[in-house]
Amino acid sequence: MEYEVYRHNSAGDEDFDRINQFYKQVLQEDKDLCNGAQKNLNNGIFINGQLHPEKEKDTVRELVMNHRSREEKDNDGKEIWPASPQPTQTMKTCKLLEEERFCAGLATGAGGQGPSELSQLAW
Structure with a gap:
């Protein structure tokens, strides 16, 4: 695993070490989760499937539908790109x-x- 960590000029050693250790822990946990999921996929234990109907799918669907509704009502049907300057x-x-x-x-x-x-x- 390879990553880069940048330190603010005014960050003290103790603060930097605390944040850096936390960052390393999160990355290691993510790596372990990915490796475990891949192992389960390889062994046929875990299969890809639909999102959870209430906790995942409906949340994403609601956000997408609301966004499209705003595009149709407020933007004459044109796409809204929040990160792009108008x-x-x-x-x-x-x-x-x-x-x-x-x-x-x-x-x-x-x-x-x-x-x-x-x-x-x-x-």
Whole structure:
């Protein structure tokens, strides 16, 4: 296992050692969990399956459905990307709108692009 730890200039030795030890413990626990899950997969004890209907699946579904609902109501059906800065009115040029439509078409496989054009983009 390999990782990097960065230390703030003002961090004291005791504080750094405490956080570093905790970080090492969490990484080791994660590694042990992954190794155990892989061992169980290899032995046929554990199989992949559906998410828990209440604790996992419904939570994720609810978040996704609420997000899409906000996109449809508040954003004229366009995707909301919270981490991306929104262009100001002066940045919304015809060229930008054309590029957004083109990229959206690529993402969905639509936008007037036929199979031959899309196959050129395949890796």
